[in-house]
Amino acid sequence: MAAPPRPRTNRRVVYETLRRKVLTLELPPGTALSENELAAALGVSRTPVRESLILLADEGLVQVFPQVGTFVSRVDPDRVRDAQFLREAVELAALDDVPAELDPDVVAELRTNLDRQRAPGIDLEEFFALDEAFHHGLLQLSGHARAWSTVVSAKGHLDRARRLGLKEKNTTTPFADQHVEIFDAVVAGDLPRARETMRTHLRAVFDDIERLREHAPELFATDDGSVPVRRNVVVWE
Template identity: 50%
Template sequence: MNTTRVLRPAPVTARRNSRTLALETIREKIITLEILPGTRLSENELAEQLGLSRTPIRESLILLAEERLVYVVPQVGTVVAPILLAEIETAQFVRESLELAALAESLSRVTPEDIAHLNAIVDAQRIADSRQSLTSFFTLDEEFHSALMAVSGHGSAWRTVAQAKSHLDRARHLSLSFTGMTLLVDEHQRIVDGLAGDAADAAVLALRSHLRRVFEDIAAVRATSPELFSA
């Protein structure tokens, strides 16, 4: 009797889930600057930390290289990329174009329920500010802008914004310690108030000013940590 066992490859779904886990985890660590620019990444160490095989780790690093979040250095290996200023400018262009266009359409579609939802997020941000919780605040900031875009009926467009702004998000994480959260919360409130009061000009001006503030913040961060950035 032939008792030889046939080893079958893992189901495609399982492999995909492992790659997704690896990609999302490593990406978040890079964007939140838990892993700093210039850090060498070891496939073996990452696989051990995440409890995965090297294959999903390697596949994730390839995808992160496409986002220009990592790059390969001959004789060195995979290294976390610096924050690229050109990528920030492109991401800001995409973000501002889509968010302002969405806001223009939201003015004729907004409901009291939408305003209540946005105000609830702003209130949660004030709590995060009082607790000095940068992580919670950043998550709520994403939720606010996603919800704001959803009012226009084009909420799925937020995925396009999110995919474009990985380098911008790294800079935003850095800038929170410079700008502080209170100012950003107040700007969010002005956007909601303009939307609630059917004040188109005020809402658009508040949102544009809010989105462009990141350039001032980045200038301040670069002055103290120039090694984290690259043109």
Template identity: 30%
Template structure:
């Protein structure tokens, strides 16, 4: 935490707390106590409060009526909204990628699918491999606004993505969906690629909703 002690503002504190929230290291619904956080991060209250304000503006924490803060809970409504927005953005970018794809781009995407196949047996590795494929398609699309909005949504979805990747059945299905998307891109089928990308995201949404429902019911 030496870098944090030298920081003049809250940006480094914000980045670290954001990482902990998105990785679920700080659990959804967890109360954030300023003295405890300041001691853990070895920072003063001023940069910590600045960081918390940034997290509040990003909807990663909620303010309590008493003035304290908690990590934003994981809810079914957030899943519905986030995955719906992501499906639209992924569809748009995948269709655009089909129009702009070069042979070199295709070779990279096919390589990423094969990497996904090699890692499909491990939840974390498969998640990273699939995510890298989506990010590469966004690069190929070259749609600036869609890519920026996608990055914002994608950050929030880091908290939900592990729930979509827990079962081998879903990881295998996701790999098949990734292959189909890349095949549509190879055929330069923009409409087909759009439909497949949207369907892929919505399938992940359904798995996340089921997982969250099970988690909430167990409480």
């Protein structure tokens, strides 16, 4: 009989909550973070909040400026570039290992996923979750599903840049269409075409960043490391 799952600690819950809110832009880049206000909003003591902010700072998602305050970090294009490099290296290499005989269960899950991606009026966060599941599913086909956790841990700034780009475009259709192209190429055994489409798909974020930096420079890190614009802390229900 399997042992019951271990309950998550306060710190883990607080960390996962804050990380999700940073990545989904509910806590936008530059937001001032108050330990007291966050602790009150989450119904916990300051200790797990402080510990969680340290973990988020280690990931580059939070910045602490002595004598000034703690802020959600601005999106760093260099970190986006590094994460995209890692993701491209892993996902393109994995396509080389896709077997001739595909797992029918994973293929069926990917088809269902693609159908849901193209549903009219799909919510941004629902699409983003399906996008993540799609790429994880491709790694499953190649036998490298466990590599996804390494990719996820490195792509916080990339995920925020992608969400900013999706919000500005106000459509997910081009990305869903690229997913279909990649999937169709994999199923057809045309791995060179799958690789080329995947490379184009993953690199699209850089065009979005340059455009977004022109329209909203306050959301992005500066070369001189200047302090972000102070904003009120975001408190949620």
